[in-house]
Each structure stands twice: as C-alpha cells, then as structure tokens.
Amino acid sequence: MEEKTVFTTKETAKYLGISTATIYRMEKQGLISSLRTPGGQRRFNRENIEKYLRESQNFEAPQNPSKYKYRKTNFMVEEPEATYIVEDKKTKSNELFSHTDSIWIYNTDILKTENIADNSIDLIVTSPPYNVNIKYNSHDDTMTYNDYLSFTREWLARCYKFIKNDGRFCLNIPLDKNKGGQQSMCADITTIAKQIGFKYHSTIIWNEQNISRRTAWGSWLSASAPYVIAPVEVIVVLYKKEWKKTSGSRKSDITKQEFMEWTNGVWNFSGESKKRVGHPAPFPVELPRRCIKLFSFVGETILDPFLGSGSTLLACLHTGRRGIGVDIDKNYCELAKRRLLTEGQINQLKLNVAGGCK
Numbered sequence: 208m209e210e211k212t213v214f215t216t217k218e219t220a221k222y223l224g225i226s227t228a229t230i231y232r233m234e235k236q237g238l239i240s241s242l243r244t245p246g247g248q249r250r251f252n253r254e255n256i257e258k259y260l261r262e263s264q265n266f267e268a269p270q271n272p273s274k275y276k277y278r279k280t281n282f283m284v285e286e287p288e289a290t291y292i293v294e295d296k297k298t299k300s301n302e303l304f305s306h307t308d309s310i311w312i313y314n315t316d317i318l319k320t321e322n323i324a325d326n327s328i329d330l331i332v333t334s335p336p337y338n339v340n341i342k343y344n345s346h347d348d349t350m351t352y353n354d355y356l357s358f359t360r361e362w363l364a365r366c367y368k369f370i371k372n373d374g375r376f377c378l379n380i381p382l383d384k385n386k387g388g389q390q391s392m393c394a395d396i397t398t399i400a401k402q403i404g405f406k407y408h409s410t411i412i413w414n415e416q417n418i419s420r421r422t423a424w425g426s427w428l429s430a431s432a433p434y435v436i437a438p439v440e441v442i443v444v445l446y447k448k449e450w451k452k453t454s455g456s457r458k459s460d461i462t463k464q465e466f467m468e469w470t471n472g473v474w475n476f477s478g479e480s481k482k483r484v485g486h487p488a489p490f491p492v493e494l495p496r497r498c499i500k501l502f503s504f505v506g507e508t509i510l511d512p513f514l515g516s517g518s519t520l521l522a523c524l525h526t527g528r529r530g531i532g533v534d535i536d537k538n539y540c541e542l543a544k545r546r547l548l549t550e551g552q553i554n555q556l557k558l559n560v561a562g563g564c565k
C-alpha cells in the first residue's frame with residue numbers, strides 16, 4: 208500500500224499528539240503550513256509535518272498559550288562529545304544548587320536550563336510528573352492531557368539533545384492513566400519520543416507488588432463497565448542513534464546474578480514510601496541502581512531531569528557514576544542534598560553550596 212502523503216487537520220493533530228485547535232494556532236504562527244482544497248479545507252502534507260517534527264526539537268507547540276507560551280530554547284553551542292565539567296565560572300544563570308566533584312544538583316526548569324551541554328550525557332534515568340493531580344510544590348500536575356503531551360514533547364526534545372549518540376534513556380512512566388479519563392500514556396509518550404528521534408529498545412515492567420491501591424472496580428460483577436487496572440509501571444528503554452556503546456570506560460560492575468535477573472524484563476520490587484522520603488512521588492533507589500548498572504559503564508555521566516528527592520543521585524553515588532540532577536523546586540533540591548548527606552553519607556564539607564549560587 209502506498210504511504211499516505213496528505214492529511215486532514217484531525218489526522219495531523221492525531222499524528223502529532225496535539226489538538227486541532229493547536230494546529231490552527233501553529234499555522235497562524237507560521238510553525239506549520241497547509242494547503243487548501245477547492246472547498247477551502249486544510250490539508251497538510253507529510254513533508255511539512257515532518258519538517259515541523261524536526262524543528263519541534265527546539266520549541267513546544269503552543270497548546271494553551273496562557274500556560275505554555277511559544278518559547279525558543281537556548282541550547283548551548285554544539286560541542287560534539289563534550290565532557291561535562293562543572294566549574295563555577297562555566298555555570299550559567301545561578302542554577303547550581305549544590306555539588307561535589309561527581310554530583311551536581313541544579314535548581315531550575317529542565318525546559319530552560321543552560322548548564323547541560325549537548326551530546327554530554329551517557330544515560331538518563333527519570334520519572335517525570337505523571338499528571339495525576341499530585342501536589343508538587345512548584346509543578347502543576349493537573350494539565351489537560353493535550354497540554355501534558357506538549358510538555359512531554361518539549362522536555363523529551365531537550366533530553367534528546369543532551370545525550371550522546373550512543374546515549375540511553377530509561378523512562379519510568381505509568382502504563383496507562385485511569386483517573387480523569389482512560390489514556391494510553393505509555394504508548395502516547397513512546398510515540399512522541401520516536402517522533403523526536405529516539406530509537407526504541409525495550410520496555411521493562413516494574414511490578415511494584417502493591418495491590419492494596421485497588422479501590423475502583425467500575426461495574427462490580429457486571430460486564431456493563433468494569434475497570435481493568437494493571438498494578439505496574441514501566442521503564443521504557445530508548446537510545447539516540449546506536450545501541451552498542453562505543454564511548455566510556457567500558458568497565459561494567461554488574462554481577463552475573465544481577466545480569467541474569469535484570470535482563471528478564473519483569474522487575475519485582477516495592478515502591479518507596481512518600482512519608483519516609485518526604486516527597487510526594489519518589490521511586491526507590493533500586494530502580495535507578497538497576498538501570499545504571501545494566502545500561503552504563505563505571506564513571507559515566509547520568510542525568511535525572513526530574514530529580515525530586517534525589518534517588519537517582521544516590522544510585523550514582525553507590526555505583527561510582529557522575530550524576531546530574533535537575534528539579535524546578537528548591538525544597539526538593541534541599542531534600543535531595545539532605546539525602547545525599549545522610550543516606551549517601553557524603554561528607555558535609557564535600558557537598559558545597561556553589562559559591563555565589565543558590
């Protein structure tokens with residue numbers, strides 16, 4: 208069958224994972240162009256849609272102008288194979304919150320940070336906000352689904368730039384969304400990641416072994432409208448250009464038993480207690496620890512763009528990786544720092560508040 212080359216507005220919106228209203232706004236702003244049928248209907252050709260996708264790595268779709276204004280990102284000058292070195296004089300715009308010689312915490316918006324060089328990250332391990340009404344200090348977790356997907360497109364595009372050509376990305380997200388309307392979150396986010404340029408490797412199922420969450424059954428004992436809920440999350444494993452790693456120390460620290468167990472893509476371990484950690488949505492350190500040992504070499508640079516309570520940096524500390532964490536909220540940066548000092552047992556003197564910074 209021949210590949211479809213011309214799309215209606217509705218089909219284009221579906222393809223891009225945004226609303227038709229957004230398409231009209233984008234067209235008005237000259238971000239995407241259309242043709243008109245003799246009857247005046249818009250038609251978008253594949254070439255223009257793909258041009259938009261390529262360029263959208265530098266901006267987000269103006270979904271809801273009051274919330275998400277068109278914003279050109281300030282990427283650093285291309286530095287192929289840049290080594291990430293933090294020196295205070297190189298640190299831009301007061302974002303550095305705290306650091307050692309191998310761990311950096313930035314208090315900033317991942318959409319705006321100027322401190323992460325392109326092509327500098329070996330592995331990203333992260334869990335973004337899920338948009339399920341969690342009460343974060345600084346982030347609105349109650350967007351419309353379309354706004355959420357626009358936000359997702361924007362931060363994924365930034366992350367794509369940050370990782371090296373043989374860099375990898377472990378993305379912890381829910382399989383689906385049940386509250387406030389059923390949505391195929393994992394499928395939608397994976398599709399956006401692939402549109403941005405990420406390549407798909409595999410999906411790990413994380414069985415949190417938490418069945419007590421179950422409260423909604425829909426139509427109890429009736430076929431009229433029952434709910435099916437999978438008590439699992441996933442870790443989607445993506446990469447930039449090549450799966451085979453060609454850079455880095457080539458030194459692995461995974462044991463035979465860990466390798467055998469973790470290459471089976473169903474992981475069974477419990478979630479983390481919000482109360483114990485003091486954050487509304489932490490993942491257990493075990494999650495980044497497994498991703499780091501399985502997918503990166505010793506000494507490599509790991510980024511968590513949604514640091515929260517600092518779990519990924521703790522895993523970096525335990526595994527001898529360099530870690531960079533970014534969180535928009537100052538209190539969570541403080542919490543991450545405190546956990547590194549206590550659970551990570553970093554010497555207070557080593558975790559300096561950056562000179563002249565926050």
Ligand SMILES: C[S@@+](CC[C@H](N)C(=O)[O-])C[C@H]1O[C@@H](n2cnc3c(N)ncnc32)[C@H](O)[C@@H]1O
Binds near residue numbers: 316489515539
């Ligand atoms: C699901 S939590 C991450 C939890 C983390 N994995 C942990 O173990 O604690 C998401 C975090 O993203 C942060 N966040 C939300 N929007 C952000 C943005 N634009 N830039 C940076 N951080 C952001 C929130 O403040 C929140 O701490």
